[in-house]
Amino acid sequence: DAGVIQSPRHEVTEMGQEVTLRCKPISGHDYLFWYRQTMMRGLELLIYFNNNVPIDDSGMPEDRFSAKMPNASFSTLKIQPSEPRDSAVYFCASSLEGSRTEAFFGQGTRLTVV
Amino acid sequence: GDSVTQMEGPVTLSEEAFLTINCTYTATGYPSLFWYVQYPGEGLQLLLKATKADDKGSNKGFEATYRKETTSFHLEKGSVQVSDSAVYFCALSSMYSSASKIIFGSGTRLSIRP
Numbered sequence: 001d002a003g004v005i006q007s008p009r010h011e012v013t014e015m016g017q018e019v020t021l022r023c024k025p026i027s028g029h030d031y032l033f034w035y036r037q038t039m040m041r042g043l044e045l046l047i048y049f050n051n052n053v054p055i056d057d058s059g060m061p062e063d064r065f066s067a068k069m070p071n072a073s074f075s076t077l078k079i080q081p082s083e084p085r086d087s088a089v090y091f092c093a094s095s096l097e098g099s100r101t102e103a104f105f106g107q108g109t110r111l112t113v114v
Numbered sequence: 115g116d117s118v119t120q121m122e123g124p125v126t127l128s129e130e131a132f133l134t135i136n137c138t139y140t141a142t143g144y145p146s147l148f149w150y151v152q153y154p155g156e157g158l159q160l161l162l163k164a165t166k167a168d169d170k171g172s173n174k175g176f177e178a179t180y181r182k183e184t185t186s187f188h189l190e191k192g193s194v195q196v197s198d199s200a201v202y203f204c205a206l207s208s209m210y211s212s213a214s215k216i217i218f219g220s221g222t223r224l225s226i227r228p
Contacts, residue, residue, distance in 0.1 A: 004157075033215070042220040043158075043203065056215060091157055093216075102148075103216055105157030 006092050006106035013113055018080040021109045024073055025094030033103065034067055034077050035091040043091075049075065082113045116141040116208040120219035123201075127194055128227050135189040135222050137178075137204035145206040147171075147180050147187040148216070152201045161189075161202070196226045 005024040013019050025032050033048040047057040052069045060067070064083070069075040079086055089110050095103040121136040139147065146165045150158040162171030167182035176191045187204060204219040 035218075043218045045215060045217070048215050093158075095216075102160045102163065103158075105159065107155075107157045 004092055004094050004104050004106035006090075006109050008109060009107065011109060011111045013082055013111070015083055015113055016081045017113075018078065019082045019086075019111060019113075021077040021090050021092075021111070023075045023077070023092030023106060025075070025092070026104055027073065029094035029096050029104075030072075031095045031097075031103075032069060032075050033093040033095075034075070035093065036088045037091060037108070038088045046077070079111075082111075084113045087112050116145070116206060116217050118204050118206055118217055118219035120202075120204045120222055122220070123223040124225055125222060126225045126227065129196055130193045131226075133189070133191040133194045133198075133224070135202055135204075135224070137187045137189065137219060139185050139187065139204075139206050141185075141206055141208065145208060147178070148205040148207075149176070149178055149187070149189050150203040150205060150218070152203065152221070154200075158203060194224075194226050196228055199224055199226045 007022045030051050034046040036044045036046055044059055046059045047067045048055055049069045065079055067077045089108045091105050091108045093103045093105045095101055117140045119138050148163045149161040151161045152158045162173040164171040164180035167180050170179045178187050178189045180187055201221045201223045203221045205216050208215050208217050
């Protein structure tokens with residue numbers, strides 16, 4: 001398997017624009033996590049899914065953020081409208097049977113909002 | 115709620131020095147504990163893990179022992195190398211309803227001088 005695949009690797013957008021980040025988890029994994037990493041706040045869990053169902057979205061910062069998982073092989077994180085403070089590296093991770101087993105991370109999407 | 119506290123960095127050592135990065139946790143029940151490593155420009159990858167009290171996780175010369183009595187999971191290595199320079203994250207699994215999520219510490223940046 002190619003691992004967790006995220007796209008794009010880098011995104012630069014203007015304030016107010018919609019941004020969509022994409023993630024393909026490892027085949028067969030039933031958990032998918034979205035994290036945000038910044039220097040100030042470290043690694044924050046935004047939302048996670050189990051069998052495509054959102055389980056906990058308490059980390060989603062505001063209504064501008066939304067995440068979907070329409071099927072087992074694809075998830076999106078959308079920011080609309082984007083703001084400069086959303087600039088961060090966004091990671092997607094997947095695991096089998098929750099966190100008793102290893103979570104595999106993608107390489108991340110570096111988002112810059114200008 | 116569940117949480118992880120790890121020593122703040124940056125930590126700078128000379129090659130072949132002994133390394134300890136402290137990690138303590140607060141959790142209900144019996145979490146699994148992990149150390150992840152993040153090399154520059156990459157996602158996190160699992161370094162080692164322990165799933166029950168007194169277990170010792172080890173990998174690449176790194177070790178950590180799950181100490182329930184002190185709620186700790188300190189990372190150690192007897193002789194560090196320049197290639198060990200990275201950010202290290204302590205983490206635990208947290209049960210929430212019937213699902214689970216991983217909670218990360220703030221990360222400790224390690225720099226090794228030749």
